[in-house]
Amino acid sequence: MPKEMMYAEAIATAIIEEMQRDSNVIFYGQNMGMTERDPMLKMFGKDRIRITPISETAELGIAIGSALTGLRPIVELWMSEFMLVAFDQVLNEAPRLRYMSGGQVKVPVVFKAGYGFAAGWAGQHSNCIYHLFMGTPGLKVALPSTPADAKGLMKAAIRDDNPVVFLQHFLLTLEKGDVPDEDYVIPFGVADVKRAGNDVTIVATGWMVQKALAAAEALAKEGIAAEVIDPRTIAPLDVNTIVNSVKKTGRLVLVDQAPRHASVAVVIAGEIAEHAFAYLKAPVRLVTAADTPVPFSEPLEHFVLPDSNKIIHAVKSVLQRQGAAV
Amino acid sequence: MGGAMRPAEQLENERLVWMYTQMSRIREFEERVKRTFVEHPGVIRGHTHLGDGAEASIVGALATRSKGDPVMPSYRCHGYPIVLGTPPNRLMAELYGRKDGICKGFGGSMHLADPERDFPGTTGIIGAGIAHAAGVALTAQVKKTGQVVYSFFGDGASKQGAFHETLNLAAVWRLPVIFILENNEYQAYTHIGLEDANHVAGEPLSKKAEAYSIPGATVDGTDPLAVYDEVKLATDRARAGKGPSLIESKFYRLSAHGNAITVPPVPTQFPKHESVEVYGRKTEYEAAKANDPIPKFRDQLIGRGALTDTRVKTIDGQVREEMDEAVRFGLASQPPQPEDALKFVFA
Numbered sequence: 217m218p219k220e221m222m223y224a225e226a227i228a229t230a231i232i233e234e235m236q237r238d239s240n241v242i243f244y245g246q247n248m249g250m251t252e253r254d255p256m257l258k259m260f261g262k263d264r265i266r267i268t269p270i271s272e273t274a275e276l277g278i279a280i281g282s283a284l285t286g287l288r289p290i291v292e293l294w295m296s297e298f299m300l301v302a303f304d305q306v307l308n309e310a311p312r313l314r315y316m317s318g319g320q321v322k323v324p325v326v327f328k329a330g331y332g333f334a335a336g337w338a339g340q341h342s343n344c345i346y347h348l349f350m351g352t353p354g355l356k357v358a359l360p361s362t363p364a365d366a367k368g369l370m371k372a373a374i375r376d377d378n379p380v381v382f383l384q385h386f387l388l389t390l391e392k393g394d395v396p397d398e399d400y401v402i403p404f405g406v407a408d409v410k411r412a413g414n415d416v417t418i419v420a421t422g423w424m425v426q427k428a429l430a431a432a433e434a435l436a437k438e439g440i441a442a443e444v445i446d447p448r449t450i451a452p453l454d455v456n457t458i459v460n461s462v463k464k465t466g467r468l469v470l471v472d473q474a475p476r477h478a479s480v481a482v483v484i485a486g487e488i489a490e491h492a493f494a495y496l497k498a499p500v501r502l503v504t505a506a507d508t509p510v511p512f513s514e515p516l517e518h519f520v521l522p523d524s525n526k527i528i529h530a531v532k533s534v535l536q537r538q539g540a541a542v
Numbered sequence: 543m544g545g546a547m548r549p550a551e552q553l554e555n556e557r558l559v560w561m562y563t564q565m566s567r568i569r570e571f572e573e574r575v576k577r578t579f580v581e582h583p584g585v586i587r588g589h590t591h592l593g594d595g596a597e598a599s600i601v602g603a604l605a606t607r608s609k610g611d612p613v614m615p616s617y618r619c620h621g622y623p624i625v626l627g628t629p630p631n632r633l634m635a636e637l638y639g640r641k642d643g644i645c646k647g648f649g650g651s652m653h654l655a656d657p658e659r660d661f662p663g664t665t666g667i668i669g670a671g672i673a674h675a676a677g678v679a680l681t682a683q684v685k686k687t688g689q690v691v692y693s694f695f696g697d698g699a700s701k702q703g704a705f706h707e708t709l710n711l712a713a714v715w716r717l718p719v720i721f722i723l724e725n726n727e728y729q730a731y732t733h734i735g736l737e738d739a740n741h742v743a744g745e746p747l748s749k750k751a752e753a754y755s756i757p758g759a760t761v762d763g764t765d766p767l768a769v770y771d772e773v774k775l776a777t778d779r780a781r782a783g784k785g786p787s788l789i790e791s792k793f794y795r796l797s798a799h800g801n802a803i804t805v806p807p808v809p810t811q812f813p814k815h816e817s818v819e820v821y822g823r824k825t826e827y828e829a830a831k832a833n834d835p836i837p838k839f840r841d842q843l844i845g846r847g848a849l850t851d852t853r854v855k856t857i858d859g860q861v862r863e864e865m866d867e868a869v870r871f872g873l874a875s876q877p878p879q880p881e882d883a884l885k886f887v888f889a
Contacts (some may be wrong), residue, residue: 266715273704274673280676280682281673284657284662285678309665309670313663318647320657320884321655321662378889
């Protein structure tokens with residue numbers, strides 16, 4: 217029986233279930249397990265639930281060393297930008313060690329962090345920096361958009377023998393959804409069609425999936441059937457599902473909360489240009505954040521970020537080029 | 543040490559001979575690497591760093607190991623796997639970028655690994671491996687394996703954030719790890735007098751341990767028995783669950799930091815040591831050469847009757863033959879298949 221739960225609860229449930237299943241899984245980070253009353257500390261003890269100082273390089277480097285030798289650590293980073301403090305460990309250590317050893321070692325570690333906190337956190341705590349991870353061979357990157365996906369992807373991340381950057385969207389924290397009760401994983405590299413449609417393909421991740429679905433709902437009232445695809449992981453990226461959808465619709469709108477330059481949207485556009493160009497009936501449209509840091513004041517913040525209206529506008533523009541009624 | 547017997551005094555003669563032999567093997571391997579640049583130009587690509595001068599420190603520390611204790615050196619890493627039993631053939635083949643290399647030609651000199659021999663691997667980024675070593679110690683602590691982890695790094699790495707963050711957290715968690723700071727006086731090309739606060743203040747680098755309230759000691763890294771004594775105390779302490787120690791092992795790197803950085807096709811070789819090449823301190827370098835740890839230990843063992851001239855000749859001859867063979871093996875090994883480059887990105 218599916219159970220309704222919040223996004224954050226689904227992620228916590230996945231971690232608890234995996235820690236119960238495998239004693240090699242440990243979980244640590246700043247400001248967690250601080251008192252004896254902490255429920256996870258009670259469940260798993262001080263060896264497996266740990267608190268750390270504000271030392272990202274040590275936190276991540278120690279996780280990597282422990283992963284090299286048999287543990288499966290999950291590090292709670294809280295905010296994806298905090299990984300920048302220890303970027304060597306994220307980009308130049310975890311994903312390289314297996315390769316440089318000629319396949320002798322593996323690094324099963326999960327770097328868990330929130331991102332995209334578009335609620336007045338301004339220039340250093342609300343950005344989308346996943347493009348930095350996506351372009352690093354050896355790293356996997358998950359961006360779940362629903363509670364059910366979040367649980368299944370976290371379980372897959374923990375069981376994966378490779379380093380995974382697991383990014384949870386801050387603005388989805390309290391979102392509720394049905395989560396299957398049974399033990400399940402969502403394999404990496406498998407996109408999900410969140411809404412089927414024949415007129416246009418919209419690809420979005422994280423919070424933008426909600427914006428895309430809201431846009432699709434509004435467009436449906438005008439007789440436009442949009443298909444909404446959530447890649448769920450951007451490394452690996454399920455290009456096939458997007459290509460197949462474009463073969464059907466001939467039109468593509470790529471939505472990304474990150475700035476346009478070097479965004480996931482741009483990467484997908486490149487793949488489509490190579491693999492589905494002949495099927496396109498109109499140029500691909502990108503709906504991304506502006507190429508700016510995220511500003512503080514609300515109207516400024518709204519201005520730079522994508523929203524449902526911007527998506528609707530883009531969909532109409534790709535349809536207009538084909539002379540469709542809008 | 544007080545009136546108590548030094549741990550090294552309990553070492554039997556055959557163990558001392560083993561230590562001399564390992565020191566000789568490291569030196570001979572490094573000499574062959576250096577000669578390869580001259581005799582087989584182009585065979586070694588990229589940047590290679592030698593551990594000549596470090597032999598007493600490496601072997602004195604590793605002689606305290608118990609079976610299964612992991613070893614986590616820096617990028618200057620040839621000597622440690624030689625002591626752990628990795629065949630020099632496979633190490634040399636790796637340096638030559640061949641498919642029989644210990645990492646199949648994917649790592650090279652700076653990135654060696656032999657996890658089956660308790661050597662999980664190195665990183666080329668200075669200081670980063672200190673955190674990895676503490677992570678290996680975390681595994682030992684969580685799984686209650688009783689292992690102690692040996693973390694080796696240079697004086698340069700002790701100015702990295704990774705060093706300070708890791709020492710703090712390793713102390714808080716009482717991780718079973720020994721931090722061995724190999725002070726060879728030069729941070730790449732820069733003399734320590736230009737970049738280390740303790741040194742500038744006329745104090746030992748082991749003073750850094752005080753900041754994290756862990757034991758810190760400075761030892762003569764050209765004397766393997768002195769290193770053994772100090773590291774033994776630290777391993778016993780770590781194995782008893784009392785947490786990490788910092789040991790500054792002072793010796794002198796006898797070769798330059800690395801082969802000269804050239805752009806192909808300009809050939810590269812080892813330049814003169816920075817003391818001479820950069821700073822013009824010929825006397826300093828000559829003094830270091832005169833204090834070479836290998837003949838010093840050899841003479842010490844002969845003096846106490848643990849070695850004879852005849853046995854030294856036999857050992858050195860065997861070592862030369864072993865490293866001749868490593869060069870032959872490396873040169874004869876084939877390069878990897880180009881398309882193998884797509885392997886090992888993911889497990």
